[in-house]
Amino acid sequence: MNKRLKIVIIVLFFISGISSIVYQVVWQRYLTFSFGSDTLSTTIIVSIFMLGLGLGSYLGGKISDSLDDLKRLGLYVIIEIVIAVFGVLSSFFLYDILYQKFSTENLLLSIFLSFVFLLPPTVAMGSTLPLLSKLFETSLREIKTNTYYLYAFNTFGAAFGAFIPFFIIVPRLGFNGLIYFAALLNLLCVLVTILMYKSLKHIPHNRTSNSEKEEELVVKETTQLNWYLLFGVSGFIALSLEMIWFRTLHIMLKGNSFTFPVLLSIYLVGIAIGSIIGLMYLKKIKNPTHLFFRLQGLIVLSTLLSYIVLFFVIKNSELIESFNDYLYRYEKGRGFRMNFLTFFLTSFFVAIPTILMGVSFVSLQEASNKSIVSFGKKLGTLLFFNIGFSSISVIITTFFLFQYLGTSQSLFFLSILLIILFIYKILYIDTSYIHKTESSLLIVTTLICMAIFPDNQSMWKVFQGSHDKEILVLEDKSSVSTIKLNFLDSKTDVIFLNGLGQSYFPFKQDLGHVQLGYLPVLIHPDPKKIAIIGFGSGGTLYAASQSEKTDHIDCFEISTNQYDLVSTYGKMIDDKDINRLFNDDRIKLNIKDGRKALLNSDEKYDIIEADALRADSPYSGNIYSVEYFELLKSKLSPGGFAVSWAATERVTNTFAKVFPYAYTNGFMLIGSTSKIEIDLNSPVKEEFKALPIDWKKSVLDFKKVEYHSDQEVNNDLFPRDEFNYVYKN
16 A cells, blocks of 8 residues: 555544544433433443444454455445444434433333444444455555554544543533534545545555465464454453543542543553554564463553552652542542643553553454455454453443452452463463463462452552541442541541542531432422432431421432442441431332433422532533423422522523522522422421521522523533533633
């Protein structure tokens, strides 16, 4: 391939990488409305997407070997058009149809419909690399080099797409705007490819040189099936590490909606850089089989060492006391220092392992793919196994490793997997004493790291700035929940969810949540049935349960460990309010996505409220949007109240757009479809009278809020507040 054509193809793959990652992230967001944003739903969504990519890789490779170059280009044009069409239609199908028309149907139907829609575009995305890997090349060496360049720059594009659009486009145009941007990129690829196609019809292609015939006859060091399985295991480890890194960083950084795009971007940049490094030193790779295994060992070992180093530095060094204070504190940071910390800490964990992952892709191809005739098929099958095992990794890491082992022991599991891999290498691959010794040393080094690696409780204690303080930790598939004892003083403890402070104990210390739960009950004339979205410490639920008129309360929480942690804590300190809460027959504790549960329920409530959630938290847009408040309105009994934290002025305006009678005291919002009559003589619960709250004044502080059409609101597909971290109107 001449230099100009190579640059054009590389640029096309860079652009294609941007659009693909945008679709992946935005489609996952669309599907949370139908499936919910809990752990099971997220796992289903990711698995559907990855299954399509894997199938596409296999089919693209199989087809590629039977086509000439111009037919490959023609098929590539069709693929990009298909992706663009499905991109443009995705909002209509995944949100307007699947969510609004079929969301109340059973889970299996939603999975089937999602799969039917996502299969064509994801198969198309997965097919592009193996399809074009042999484009315009006449030797095996040229094909491999072309593949490494395409893989690297497609990954660079994905890294760009994971970062820049979410900082620039989403805050200005929302998710639909981002989808249209991605579709335009696909159409740009179509236009450039058509122009290139027309100018290349006269050029002959696909000539296999005689010198390559000898290379095709090289005896493989292991069977092709073994290579497929080995690359599958490599994908399993890589994606499991990505999930472990994200959980760690999200908790340490007290993450917002931009934490995952930053992590994903750095993760992908590392892989792309590693691919380029592997390409640069290609001629020096004399034994790619041993290099591939060596790299897998270094990926896991470098991860173990990064955790060990950071653990002991935080625990023993006074030089980073300010960082330790940040880990311990209630709120997240803002500004340049926070952005720098996010970049630095992410790079510290992710950079070296992901660079090694990129090099390992090159070493794998060098070791396993030695035939020009079947190169595309083998590349596609390798990617199919890699993506397929990655999909399995999502399920196992979520529902087994995090659930039963925790983050620390999940790394133990991957270390054991690595040791098994090297035992296999010693028994079946190593033929020399030097290689056997090297493999044995790597196993011993891994065992040493495992021996000094902190257990789960100790690790989270240090990584949340509490190495010299008392702390309770409970981790499972959904989250890491923590109670820091004696947080403010000897009388106040605080519950944290994924590193971020939620509320205080005892309940009566947290006056904000007490008011959030109790004021609507105090104002409503007959609050028989109540729904609370979000548990937190249980403070809002506790306050809302204080009316003797209330017969039933449904509480919805997606973090599956919070109920258990708070219950354990209540028993440990013999807190009567907490224990009474868990023994109240009127209260039903549900482990569900609250919005999804309300959507699928025919129940009507006198009061529905969401526990306070920061407006820039991930998925916070789902409970501060016009559509969410419309859902609440549809589930209210006559004269019922919808209640929300007045997190921002935009939230207040959004709330007022939906409810004709909306009131705020500056802290919380109460809305109804009918005028709210306030009875100032409503009796206050005796135990709440002693609190430093003027209840009569708190009730009188509520003023009617009017909707302003000239001001912005939050929508499901344009959650302005959630992505308002960088750009502000």
